[in-house]
Amino acid sequence: MSNDKSRTSVDFRHDPDHPVTLLAGFIILFIFIFFLSFFVGRYPIKPITLIKVLLSKIFYIEPTWPSTVENVIFKIRMPRILSSAIIGGALSVSGLAYQGMFKNPMVSPDVLGTSAGAGFGASLGILLGLSYFSTSALSFICGLVAVILVTFISGKLMNQKTLGLILGGIMISSIFTSGTSFVKLVADTDDALPAITYWLMGSLASVKMSDIKFLIIPIIIGLLPIILLRWKLNLLTLDEDEAMSLGINTILLRKVVIFGSTLMTAACVGVSGHIGWVGLVIPHFTRMIVGCDYRHSVPISILMGSSFLMLVDTLSRTVTTGEIPLGILTSFIGAPFFLYLMIREGKK
Amino acid sequence: MRLDVKNLSFAYKDHKVLDDVSFSLNEGEFLCLLGKNGAGKSTLFKLLLGFLKKESGEILIEDKKLETYSRKLLAREIAYIPQYSSNTFDYTVFDTVLMGTTCRIDSLGSPKKREKRIAMEALERFNISHLSHKLASSISGGERQLVILARAIAQGSHILILDEPTANLDYGNQFKVMNTISSLKDMGYSIILSTHNPEQALWFSDKVMFLNDNKILAHGNTDDVMTSENLKTIYDIPIDIIEKNGRKICFPTLENKDAK
Incomplete structure (x- = not known):
């Protein structure tokens, strides 16, 4: 009997139809949150108006809405919703790839120092007044340097690679964070400093369609x-x-995965600043639902991460009269949730 | 599938690990490798699997040099079964076996129906298809080794390298797993297996090779080379080989005469 029970509890992971059903479910969830995010906000928009406005871009529809509505939808909400969906998905799948590659479920772009490295690169770019492209490139290079350094450090600790990765990550992150602090110290207090500070907290408030x-x-x-x-x-x-x-060819494959994950993380950090925890928590949650197989966990983690960050960003602009930086909210939600996961795993 | 090793030498920096090792493994042959810790058994395996680059000598698979094989092509010829296979991430038994088919699919592809059938057949061959849905963490150590054997069969390679495959198993499972490995020999697989249990060599292998001080001490038919003298040289203790009911067993002489 107990044997039967244990079989059913894992059966779904192997059922070839199950991931398809799950995928469909997550796509519906994604679409639901995507549209929900348009309706809510300080300027409420009725669902029917939204549909009309969106359709008016394709077909000719006589405008029965004020032009403000169009501005709110396309200039304010659309870039935020799109960027939060893209960033959420990218951070989640980066974390998922890093975890498998380092054979360690505790790593993520934050833990490995990628975020701190990319953050330093981007703030240096702002300080030097570089173009958007150069700032992003600098952010990617610093993120990559951070991962390579952490990998090198953990390689030196042959028997304690996990410890090496985590301690190395803390150390490298700390160096890059100090670097960022130094950049802030020397930055122009009227112009560059507020830009760096607000951006580092992790926010999508000022994202434009061109971003x-x-x-x-x-x-x-x-x-x-x-x-x-x-x-x-x-x-x-x-x-x-x-x-x-x-x-x-493990060496080549590892290089490709590090390149891909780091590029995605750096691109996210470049646009939104530091948004923590998504890359750690969502991959865990994905594996709990769909199992370890990357054929299923890659698409599910992208959808789940996108939906999560869209929802959190919508909360960040609606729960208070002001705007709460996104990075603060993801930490408030992510950290306790991760603690819960750890305790749950520990009890098994 | 035939494997030839000619004058193989290897050193980690200045430390010589293998010195002028030559031997052949014929199709359908079961070769047991014996030697104490640090004799170079694992290093020999790493060279055969292409993990390490040889210093001098030659390794030939069907008369083709090992260096000419890509990772993928080599995986189609030689499979490796480690002492213990662990994974931080908990895959199902079926997915674990399916990983064996990777060398048979496109670089950017995923396993399709054909590969899934191969994996299922491999599980059926070892009578463990009922475990396919289970997570690898929820099965016993003996079952896990059978799963790794099934993964090796799914690779489709005909040379199997087993590095102390029973070292982590209880007495009963050691015997069961060895029996299964032995049955593969009858299907034409060429097997090279290292062990610290000389009885496994006596009972299961066709040929035995002793590695001692980085060199081959003896290599030949099991009955010819499994002698008290060779065992004493390797393990530094007196060992008698006695025969009972047509089966040989090792009988170490205890230095403490009072010991029972």
């Missing part, structure tokens, strides 16, 4: 190899020798 392309291009470049190689990511979770014996 989306800086987000979407690097994210597509980073995401594509992860989607294409999602089956092989499963093999990276094995011991190095085993993975190689099964016929994969």
Whole structure:
């Protein structure tokens, strides 16, 4: 009897139809939150008006709404909703890829220092008054340097790689965060400093439609190899020798995954500043629902991360009369939730 | 599938680990590798699997040099079964076996119906298809080794390298797993297995190779080379080999005469 019970409890992970049903469910959830985010806000918009306004872009519809409505939808809400969806999905899938590749469910773009490195690069870019493209490139390079340094440190601690990764991550993050503090110290207090400070807290309040392309291009470049190689990511979770014996070039694959994940993280940090916890919590949640297989967890984590961040961003602009930076809210939600997951795992 | 090793040498920096090792493994042959800790058994395996680059000598698979194989092609010829396979992430038994088919699919592809059928057949071959839905963490150590064997079969390779595959198993499971491995020999698989249990060599293998001080001490038919002298040289204790009911067992002489 107990045997039967344990079988049913894991059966769904193997049922080939199940991920399809789940995927459909998450797509519906995504669409629901996507539209919900348009309706709510300080300027309420009726669902019918939204549909009319959106359709008016494709078909000719006699405008029965004030022009403010169109501005709110396309200039204010659309960029925020799109960017939160893209960033949420990208951070989640980066975390998911990093975790498998480092064979460690406790790592994420934050833990590995990628976010801190990318943050330093971007703030340096703002300080130096670089163009958007150069700032993003600098952010990516610093993020990459951070991951490479952390990987190098953990490699030196042969028998304690997990500890090495986490301690290395703390150390490298701390160095880059100090670097960012130094940038803030020397930044112009009227212009650059407020820009850096507010952006570092993690916010999408000032995102414009023109920012989306800086987000979407690097994210597509980073995401594509992860989607294409999602089956092989499963093999990276094995011991190095085993993975190689099964016929994969682990060194090349690891480089590709680091490149892709870091590029996505840096692009996100470049646009939204530091939004923590998404890359750690969502992958955990994904595995709880769909199992470890990357063929299923990659699409589900993207949808779940997108939906989560859209929802949190909508909350950040509606729960108080002011605007709560997104990074603060994701920490308030992410940290306790992660603690719950840890205790739950510990009890097993 | 035939494997030839000629004058193979390897050193970690200045520390010589293998010195002029030559041997052959014929199709359908079961070769047991014995030697104390640090004799170079694992290093030999790492060289055969291409994890380490040899210093000198040659490794040939069907007369083709090992270096000419890509990782993927090599995985189609040689499969590796480690002492213990663990994963932080909990995959199902079926997915674990399915990973074996990776060397048979496109670089950017995922397993399709054909690969799934291969994985299921591999599970059926070891009578563990009922475990396919279970998570790897929820099965016993003996079952896990069978799953790893099934994964190796799913690779479709015909040379199996097993590095102390029963070291972490209880007495009963050691015997069961060895029996299963032995049955693969009859299906034409060439097997090279390292062990610290000389009886496994006596009972299951066709040939035995002793590694001692980085060199081959003896290599030949099990009955010819499994002698008290060779065992004493390797393990530094007197060991008698006695025969009972047509089966040989090792009988170490205890230094403490009072010991029972």
